[in-house]
Amino acid sequence: MTSARILIVEDEANIRRFVGIALRDEGFEVFEADSVKRALIHAASRQPDLVIVDLGLPDGDGKQLICELRGWMAVPILVLSARDREEEKVAALDAGADDYLTKPFGVPELLARIRAQLRRHVQSGTMAATSKVAFGEIEVDLATHEVWRQGNPVHLTPIEYRLLCAMIRGQSRVITHRQLLLEVWGLDFVERAHYLRVHMAHLRQKLEADPAQPQYFITELQVGYRLVGV
Incomplete structure (x- = not known):
C-alpha cells in the first residue's frame, strides 16, 4: 500500500x-x-x-x-x-x-x-477479482454479468444491472440519489430522480422476497440507498 x-x-x-x-x-x-x-x-x-x-x-x-x-x-x-x-x-x-x-x-x-x-x-x-458476490439469497457474477436468486437465474436489463453493480461497489455505505444517477445514467440525468425510483422498484421486484419490505435495497429517506449484507 x-x-x-x-x-x-x-x-x-x-x-x-x-x-x-x-x-x-x-x-x-x-x-x-x-x-x-x-x-x-x-x-x-x-x-x-x-x-x-x-x-x-x-x-x-x-x-x-x-x-x-x-x-x-x-x-x-x-x-x-x-x-x-x-x-x-x-x-x-x-x-x-x-x-x-x-x-x-x-x-x-x-x-x-x-x-x-x-x-x-x-x-x-x-471482490472484483473473485468475480462472485453474494448477499442473502442473491449471487452475482461480476465477470459474466449473471445474477441468481435462490439458485435460479434472474434476467436484469442493462440499467438494472448497472444499478446493482453501483450498489455493490458502495459496500453497504449510503449512496446519494445524485451519485447513483451520475454513475448509472450520466451527468445529463442527475436531476431525474424518478428514473432511479422506477428502476430501483424493478430491481426490488426481481431480487427481494417482499419488495414492499426490502431486506437488501434499503431507502435512506431524502438521501439515497444502501445495500445491506454485502
Whole structure:
C-alpha cells in the first residue's frame, strides 16, 4: 500500500509541496498538478491509485474535474479544500469524491484517510477479482454479468444491472440519489430522480422476497440507498 501512486491536484505551490513531502516520507510515489488540464494529463498517463483534489483550481472547478475523472477512473478521490460549507461537501461527494478534508488539516489525519481509502479500494478490487458476490439469497457474477436468486437465474436489463453493480461497489455505505444517477445514467440525468425510483422498484421486484419490505435495497429517506449484507 505504501508504494501506491498518488496524484495531488493543488494550485498553491506551498501546500502541494507540503503534502508531497509528507506522502513521499510515507513511501508513496507522488505526482503533482496545478490545474484541471494538467491533472487530466497526469491521471491518464500516470494511472494513480488515489487522487487528492483541491476544489479551487485556476482553470476550472474541482467538482467538474471529479466528474470527468469518474467517467473513466474508479480510484479513490479525496478532496482537500478550504471550503467548509456543508453544501460544498455534499456537492463534491455527489460528483464522485470518496472523502472530504478541510484546510487547515493535520498530516496524521490526512495519512489515515488516505490509508483507509486505499484499503477500501484494495478490498473492492479483491471482490472484483473473485468475480462472485453474494448477499442473502442473491449471487452475482461480476465477470459474466449473471445474477441468481435462490439458485435460479434472474434476467436484469442493462440499467438494472448497472444499478446493482453501483450498489455493490458502495459496500453497504449510503449512496446519494445524485451519485447513483451520475454513475448509472450520466451527468445529463442527475436531476431525474424518478428514473432511479422506477428502476430501483424493478430491481426490488426481481431480487427481494417482499419488495414492499426490502431486506437488501434499503431507502435512506431524502438521501439515497444502501445495500445491506454485502
